[in-house]
Amino acid sequence: MAHEEIIDHYSALARAASAGRVVTDCGQDAFDQGCFGAVDYDELGVLPDGAVRASLGCGNPVAIAELRTGETVLDLGSGGGIDVLLSARRVGPEGWVYGVDASADMLELARRNADQVGARNVEFLHGTIERVPLPDRSIDVVISNCVINLSSDKAAVLAEVFRVLRPGGRFGVSDVVVDGEPDEARRAAVEQRIGCAAGALSTSEYRALLAGAGLTGLRITLTADHGDGVHSAIVQAAKPVAGPGVEIRPMREDDADQVLAIYQAGLDTGQASFETATPSWEAFTAARLPGLRYVACDTGTGRVLGWVAASAVSSRCVYAGVVEHSIYIHPGCQAQGIGRALLTAFIAASEDASVWTIQSGVFGENTASLALHQALGFRVVGTRERLGCHRGVWRDVLLIERRSAVTGI
Numbered sequence: 425m426a427h428e429e430i431i432d433h434y435s436a437l438a439r440a441a442s443a444g445r446v447v448t449d450c451g452q453d454a455f456d457q458g459c460f461g462a463v464d465y466d467e468l469g470v471l472p473d474g475a476v477r478a479s480l481g482c483g484n485p486v487a488i489a490e491l492r493t494g495e496t497v498l499d500l501g502s503g504g505g506i507d508v509l510l511s512a513r514r515v516g517p518e519g520w521v522y523g524v525d526a527s528a529d530m531l532e533l534a535r536r537n538a539d540q541v542g543a544r545n546v547e548f549l550h551g552t553i554e555r556v557p558l559p560d561r562s563i564d565v566v567i568s569n570c571v572i573n574l575s576s577d578k579a580a581v582l583a584e585v586f587r588v589l590r591p592g593g594r595f596g597v598s599d600v601v602v603d604g605e606p607d608e609a610r611r612a613a614v615e616q617r618i619g620c621a622a623g624a625l626s627t628s629e630y631r632a633l634l635a636g637a638g639l640t641g642l643r644i645t646l647t648a649d650h651g652d653g654v655h656s657a658i659v660q661a662a663k664p665v666a667g668p669g670v671e672i673r674p675m676r677e678d679d680a681d682q683v684l685a686i687y688q689a690g691l692d693t694g695q696a697s698f699e700t701a702t703p704s705w706e707a708f709t710a711a712r713l714p715g716l717r718y719v720a721c722d723t724g725t726g727r728v729l730g731w732v733a734a735s736a737v738s739s740r741c742v743y744a745g746v747v748e749h750s751i752y753i754h755p756g757c758q759a760q761g762i763g764r765a766l767l768t769a770f771i772a773a774s775e776d777a778s779v780w781t782i783q784s785g786v787f788g789e790n791t792a793s794l795a796l797h798q799a800l801g802f803r804v805v806g807t808r809e810r811l812g813c814h815r816g817v818w819r820d821v822l823l824i825e826r827r828s829a830v831t832g833i
Contacts, residue, residue: 427526427552430574434503435529437480441504442533481569482656483598483647486510490594494518495564498588500553500581500597501525501571505534505546511567512546522563523548524556554580556588561671561723563588568597570656573624582637586673591666595639600624601657603646624654631776634661635715638673640772664769667761669724672769675717675731680705682728683719690752695790697750698812698819711735713747715777718769720753720762729757732770737783745780745832751793763796771800771826780832783825785811794822802826 486507491497491514499507502523511521525531525548534548551557553568554577566585575581585595602624625633627644634642639661648656664672675683684705690696702708716734721727730753737746749770753763774782785808786793794804802824810818 427576431526434480434525435527439529442529442536481507481598482600483569483658485567485569485596485598485658486514488658488660489565489567489596491515491519491565496562497521497565497567498556498558498563499523500556500566500568500585501574502534502548503530503569503571505537505548507567507569508534508546508548509538509541509543511565512543515545517545519545521546522558524551524553524558526550526552554584556584558588560587561590563593564590565594565596568599570598570600572597573600576623578623578625579633579636582633582639586637586639586663589663591663591671593663595634595659595661595663597659598647599630599657599659600650601630601644601646601655601659602626603653603655627657630659634659635773635776636674638663638718640664640769640776642776664718664765664772666720666765666769669722670720670729670762670765671723672718672720672765675719675733679719679728679731680708683731684708686728686731686752686754689755693755694815695787696752696793698814700815716747716749716770716774716779718766718773720766729754730762730766732766734770734774734779734782745778746783747774747779747781748783750784758792763793764800767796767800775828775831778831780828781825783823785821786824788820788822794824797824797826800826 480503489497489511491511493516495515496519497511497515499511499521502508502525505523508521508523512519515521523534523546525534528550531548531550538546538548549557553571553575566589572578572581589595604626630644631642641660641662643658643660645658645660646655647658650656666672684702687702687708691699691702703711712733712735717731718733719731720729722729730751732749732751734747734749737743737748751763751767751770753766771782782802784797786797788794788807798804803826804822804824806823808821808823811821812819
């Protein structure tokens with residue numbers, strides 16, 4: 425369905441729920457089998473009938489969101505408000521919950537439901553999940569229930585999730601996914617059969633979009649099996665943790681000048697590499713894996729404070745899970761925890777990408793880098809003696825590596 429058709433469809437369902445009718449968004453067989461609706465909720469007694477009737481989800485994201493008192497929550501595609509109202513109870517009066525929906529009828533229903541239970545820490549906003557009407561870094565937890573699959577631009581949705589989340593913020597949704605790599609005919613059949621799965625992603629596609637948005641700690645847990653490889657699933661991820669005023673995000677083309685300037689500043693110390701001059705941006709990007717490049721930036725100015733990136737160690741398939749990494753911090757920003765935050769995010773992203781070993785070479789004199797890596801699980805596995813001549817001196821290099829405890833075991 426086109427965007428306007430989707431809005432009209434859900435507006436009609438909202439009006440039906442307001443009139444006291446039970447509504448379904450998927451095939452009646454799937455609904456009758458308990459695959460969709462409010463079946464996964466065990467707190468229905470505290471909710472208005474209108475919120476329960478209008479529940480059109482495929483799971484219970486609130487149950488896995490681990491909401492804490494005082495947190496700010498965003499529900500994407502909040503419908504009749506069931507997940508907003510349950511979240512509001514969990515975050516308490518010190519917290520706040522936003523619901524965003526594109527249907528004015530759904531918003532009217534949700535606001536009426538909130539008034540009925542006296543919820544004062546909620547707000548329902550008119551907008552789309554591709555353009556959320558909230559400021560950057562204003563949300564602790566993003567939830568959603570069987571809505572993201574309806575978007576025709578899921579990359580934009582997940583980019584918005586990353587934008588509105590605070591560093592360390594969490595993403596926990598219930599959605600419909602396809603297990604494996606379905607062809608277009610199979611997807612069309614799925615949509616026709618259960619309705620709720622328009623545009624459902626495969627699990628690998630979902631993971632790729634989450635990673636591309638900058639989220640890490642990716643987990644997709646299949647729940648209800650709807651047949652033909654179609655499942656409800658819980659999808660979880662997080663925005664990398666960073667210190668005050670710092671955000672860690674994927675490296676972009678417009679970071680080129682700042683990344684290379686930081687690189688050159690590191691080379692100028694004489695303790696970072698045998699290289700003495702940075703390559704061109706084209707050579708830099710060609711030598712590094714596209715999915716494992718991150719920068720730490722100042723949230724106020726956008727200035728890049730440091731970067732980390734990985735290169736493949738070999739084209740042989742046996743080394744597919746082994747990468748070599750480099751990390752550089754602006755000389756004016758060292759000893760502020762930025763390197764630790766960057767490297768922590770990089771480790772999480774590498775494990776999401778099925779990397780089992782991260783390795784690098786470090787000059788023994790670079791004690792700060794060595795200490796950072798050892799603090800995050802790297803170990804020295806050997807010394808490569810007189811490996812190269814640097815500024816007229818033959819230098820040893822310590823080979824360090826980190827073996828994942830969760831990937832390739």
